[in-house]
Amino acid sequence: MPFKIMMVFGTRPEAIKMAPLARVLRHWPGLQLHICSTGQHREMLKQVLDAFELQVDQDLEVMTHGQSLNGLSQQLLKHLDITLERLQPDIVLVHGDTTTSFITALAAFNRQLPIGHVEAGLRSGDLRTPWPEEANRRLTGVIADLHFAPTAEAKANLLRENVPADSIEVTGNTVIDALRWMRQHQQQSQWSPAIDSPLAVLEHNRRMVLITSHRRENFGQGVRHICQALAILAQRYPDVQFVYPVHLNPQVQSVVGDLLSDTPNIYLIAPQDYQHFVWLMARSYLILSDSGGIQEEAPAIGKPLLVLREVTERPSALKGGTVLLVGTDRERIVRHASELLDNAQLHARMSRVHSPYGDGHASERIARRLDNWLKAQPRPNKACALPA
Structure with missing residues (x-):
């Protein structure tokens, strides 16, 4: 049996x-x-x-x-x-x-x-x-x-x-198992978003910053500060595309919509399925996120990550030098994101592929x-x- x-x-x-x-x-x-x-x-x-x-x-x-x-x-x-x-x-x-x-x-x-x-x-x-x-x-x-x-x-x-x-x-x-399986599937099939996908509007010759935020501890002022930082960055870097799949929770959607919906180079889109999100991560120049899983995934595909949290339970990524803890302070987010967008050498150092998670x-x-x-x-x- x-x-x-x-x-x-x-x-x-x-x-x-x-x-x-x-x-x-x-x-x-x-x-x-x-x-x-x-x-x-x-x-x-x-x-x-x-x-x-x-x-x-x-x-x-x-x-x-x-x-x-x-x-x-x-x-x-x-x-x-x-x-x-x-x-x-x-x-x-x-x-x-x-x-x-x-x-x-x-x-x-x-x-x-x-x-x-x-x-x-x-x-x-x-x-x-x-x-x-x-x-x-x-x-x-x-x-x-x-x-x-x-x-x-x-x-x-x-x-x-x-x-x-x-x-x-x-x-x-196991998230590295999932990521590698999906990346291999996409590369072998030369997968890309459908022509009617909201991701199809992204221009391949422009840098893209990917943002996610959904942690309960960031609801309220945390999400507001993140959005204020993104508004400053979008104005400072009009040639950069900022892509934000907005979590369905009303406490996130209302704040994001109020503060960012009128910014032309910020793309507020629905949460993406795993195929599309992996494609977005691989396409990105920089990621800003309060997600736990992305702290594991970003280093494995060589993407610099700014963690929008005050503490993390994943110190291995921090030790690798490709992940930086910045919290939800508006000035810190703007400063560190600007450094990575302005300094090619720093970006290259933080783009080293390594996988402390397996x-x-x-x-x-x-x-x-x-x-x-x-x-x-x-x-x-x-x-x-x-x-x-």
Whole structure:
């Protein structure tokens, strides 16, 4: 009888990072994969799954308009408990630091089911930054049975928290697997955006700066300062194209629209699917972002990155010299972006390709460890239920 693995994700970043692992597990002998989506980013999730030729086995459909984190957690726990009771997986896989990840881990723990944590051990050192992600990943780490750490630094964080060394596997980050798979696909097929795509208006002979911003801790003044900095940069560099896929959250869209919609060389576009976004990253001259995943992706394709956050849980990229932490201070953003746009030597130094987050084979390492670990465990009697 094959071992049943339940993989749960709900957001676009989770789907991107779990997709290459799902592709490996689907074809691994002796393993049976069940993919469960919570639907936190439903439309964006579908784009990712289509790009990686995957389908979910179950969609919990827990999201409602204006839902609080507590409301989401309540619905997740309720629906996941029903699924876990029905499916009785041999292990539950979660990723990173989302509310979906922690609540799934909690639901599995309450049913005494093993938990595997992909991208384990990242730490900012500040429980409220990023919020609520830092708490989610720490709490998940407390109850997980297997910890798939992307780097040696992440493993060291777990060891400092007294996680048993034999439960930690340094694998690299699956986002590099996803990025390399997509880049290879695009290069082999000479893929480019369709002629009716909003990206088709970009001029290839002009430099392009790519911007993303979606962190909760930047809502309000943070997003406003970022937009004010972009307005200054766009006026200072009229020959540069500034491309900003604007997150769907109204707290981001309203501020961005008010401050940047009338600037001719700033292109405010809808969030892009993974294919188009990888193309944008590869096409860019410079990236400004508060994303965690882009901190891993940009160095791997040699793109200078200014991180629009005050702290980061990904210090390996900073040490490589291609990523700079600038926060949301308007003057700092303008100063550092201007230096990179004006100084070709500095730009060349920060464009060095390096990949502190792995070699593109993290998924295979995770699958192998899962297979070996499951074979070493006694098969539980899944007929027994928890006591009332």
